[in-house]
Amino acid sequence: MTPTKLDDLLATARSTPAGMDPSKAQEAVFQALLDATVYAHVPSKRPPEGRMRFFQFIRPDNGQTVLPFFSDRTQAEQPLRDGVSIVAMSGRRLFELTRGATLILNPNIDAVALYPPEITAILEGRELGYFAQQEPIDNEALLARLPSVSTSEVDEVLRELFDREGTVRAAYLVEVNTQGNKPEEFILLGVVAGSAAKERLLQLVTLALKTKSPRMDLPLSIAFFAPDEVLPDICHRGIQFYGT
Structure with a gap:
């Protein structure tokens, strides 16, 4: 599979050295998602006319229900259960169709959660920013x-x-x-x-x-x-x- 611009940006974000501000690399990824082709899981059985259903799962670390999506088809296929199909669309279209849901990008690699207000900000072209947590203080x-x-x-x-x-x-x-x-x-x-x-x-x-x-x-x-x-x-x- 030929690497895409989104693949390159994700690789840059992953390689940001610890202690350095990764916000520029992350913002580039979020903006590239809008026009990139992304992949999500849907039921193999066709939904009622005019509706689209996506698979979600509960995160074991915090109990939140999230909708996974993937930057490449290979990740979306591993693993792929019976009754599950893969749908491809632009990131912008996915964000618009799933408004109100919490999404998680590449859950097995990046596990970047995007909450509804953040998705709205991305669609509006606004930056999300970056905020590191303070380490324990003596x-x-x-x-x-x-x-x-x-x-x-x-x-x-x-x-x-x-x-x-x-x-x-x-x-x-x-x-x-x-x-x-x-x-x-x-x-x-x-x-x-x-x-x-x-x-x-x-x-x-x-x-x-x-x-x-x-x-x-x-x-x-x-x-x-x-x-x-x-x-x-x-x-x-x-x-x-x-x-x-």
Whole structure:
């Protein structure tokens, strides 16, 4: 099979070195998907006139129902169960037909989940952005305090998102100054939510901030905390702007 432009872009995205921002490579993939031929699974039995049905599955890692699609036919064929056929169409057509569903690209290789708001953004030509999660922080190796810069615009964007999603128990903003060989200064967004919602929230927070572009005078990092774990002391040194 001759490699396509999408194949080349996916290879570039996969090879982005750890620690480097992969957003440019990822955005190129998302935009190329619109015009590329992609493949999905449908029932072999013909559906009623005017309808199209796609196969979905439940992800074992977070329990979400997702609709798989593939960048090449070879992946779509492995494995192919009885009663399942492969349909080919442009990525744009697939996105339009499956609005409201969560899609996952190349689930056995890339496993890139695309949530409904992200699919809408891709169809509209908007960038999704990129947001790395903050690694665990050693409380003894930092100074944490109330934000010294305005966070009102960030607060507004995130409260609106969290109200819609309904999976966030609480959220905090803390100004952090790390100590050591590579000192950093940033605002930490601490989100209390179940582990099943973490991926979705990370991607939708990223999209909301990229779309609304609220004023941020310091870089913003994000960390997630489970509702049943003890909230780190660092969160109590900042402000709680969401939840009770």
